[in-house]
Amino acid sequence: MTEQFTRWDSAEYLKTEEDMGQLGNFSRDTLCSSSLAGSAAATDRITA
Numbered sequence: 025m026t027e028q029f030t031r032w033d034s035a036e037y038l039k040t041e042e043d044m045g046q047l048g049n050f051s052r053d054t055l056c057s058s059s060l061a062g063s064a065a066a067t068d069r070i071t072a
Contacts, residue, residue, distance in 0.1 A: 038044045 034047070038047060
């Protein structure tokens with residue numbers, strides 16, 4: 025099965041400063057949670 029992607033232009037959806045701030049918060053939170061999960065996995069490998 026071939027994956028298909030569509031073009032996404034944030035300018036079409038982020039109309040206000042609040043919209044942009046919410047995307048920034050979501051991105052930051054996602055990055056932080058991914059980093060913490062990676063750190064936990066690395067710690068598990070070291071202590072195992």
